[in-house]
Amino acid sequence: MIDYTPLYAGLQHIPELRTWLATLPHQIAEGLSPARWGDLPDWQAVLEALPDITPSSSEIASEVRIGSAGDITAEQTAQLESQLHRLHPWRKGPWTVFDTFIDTEWRSDWKWDRVAPHLHDLNNRLVLDVGCGSGYHCWRQFGAGARRVIGIDPSAKFVAQFYALKKYLGLDKPVDVLPLGIEALPDNLRAFDTTLSMGVLYHRRSPLDHLRELRETLRPGGQLLLETLVIDGGAGECLVPEGRYAKMRNVWFFPSTATLESWLRKVGFTDVKTVDLDRTTVEEQRKTDWMRFESLVDFLDPEDHSKTIEGHPAPLRATLTATAP
Numbered sequence: 001m002i003d004y005t006p007l008y009a010g011l012q013h014i015p016e017l018r019t020w021l022a023t024l025p026h027q028i029a030e031g032l033s034p035a036r037w038g039d040l041p042d043w044q045a046v047l048e049a050l051p052d053i054t055p056s057s058s059e060i061a062s063e064v065r066i067g068s069a070g071d072i073t074a075e076q077t078a079q080l081e082s083q084l085h086r087l088h089p090w091r092k093g094p095w096t097v098f099d100t101f102i103d104t105e106w107r108s109d110w111k112w113d114r115v116a117p118h119l120h121d122l123n124n125r126l127v128l129d130v131g132c133g134s135g136y137h138c139w140r141q142f143g144a145g146a147r148r149v150i151g152i153d154p155s156a157k158f159v160a161q162f163y164a165l166k167k168y169l170g171l172d173k174p175v176d177v178l179p180l181g182i183e184a185l186p187d188n189l190r191a192f193d194t195t196l197s198m199g200v201l202y203h204r205r206s207p208l209d210h211l212r213e214l215r216e217t218l219r220p221g222g223q224l225l226l227e228t229l230v231i232d233g234g235a236g237e238c239l240v241p242e243g244r245y246a247k248m249r250n251v252w253f254f255p256s257t258a259t260l261e262s263w264l265r266k267v268g269f270t271d272v273k274t275v276d277l278d279r280t281t282v283e284e285q286r287k288t289d290w291m292r293f294e295s296l297v298d299f300l301d302p303e304d305h306s307k308t309i310e311g312h313p314a315p316l317r318a319t320l321t322a323t324a325p
Helices: 005-011 015-022 024-031 040-049 074-085 108-118 136-143 156-169 207-217 257-266
Strands: 095-097 100-102 126-130 148-152 175-178 192-198 218-230 270-279 304-308 316-323
Touching: 005 015, 005 024, 015 024, 024 175, 040 074, 040 156, 074 100, 095 156, 108 136, 108 192, 108 218, 108 270, 108 316, 126 136, 126 207, 136 148, 136 156, 136 175, 136 192, 156 175, 192 207, 207 218, 207 257, 218 257, 257 270, 257 316
Parallel strands: 126 148, 126 192, 148 175, 192 218
Antiparallel strands: 095 100, 218 316, 270 316
């Protein structure tokens, strides 16, 4: 059921991306290798076991809602929920699938409401979403008018979750999630009208290299939307945790917004602006029946939610926009 044939056909008609076809099928095959992902056969079995239901309607502009309760029988609902739970944990959403509400760990719709007003009009734009997870924001971008959305994330489970939902949203829709990191993209691609990187920068050992990689995905004049963890502070200030941050191990740099703006200018971006600052709350990120592991409340000082459990400043997220040269 994971079939990228429509994507390959679509890229034939985009000159800037056509040359990627020489390597892309092999990259995807490596990204979905059972040798790398031992649980992949189980996730594929979930996709095969999903009930065949045709939704009467779908909504992706104001929320992600697939079909209605009247489209599905009680038996099919039980089958659907059972299979979707096998893809636990569900991080980004929420999703309403017929009579089933997937209450994900993150209220990604809240983030979309914060960042969407700062995007250029997405109508007919070619969009890249870096670190897209299971593709929630990809669908919202398509719902906002994008002509094609390509999300990349190296987790094969996120790809399986994406295809579980694409089965009902439309396998022919020009929205795709690829099991790749940004390093898999051709150098100096210069193809996308809009590139988003949300919740990725602090996981990169070299943040300036990541910003340069993002710049190279964009056509001249294209828009970057960058969302990441930051700290309060002035120009030049940056937190580099020696150990964990909010129990995360793979974290590196937390700059101030002034520092981050200077980094973006240093790699060549123009029109750099910080457009939103928001403190993550335990209402926005929390454990649910669809994500039963630890979540934000477990990562904060139980006596003082302004600090992480390690004593660092609690998560503060900044959204910045910039223009590619």
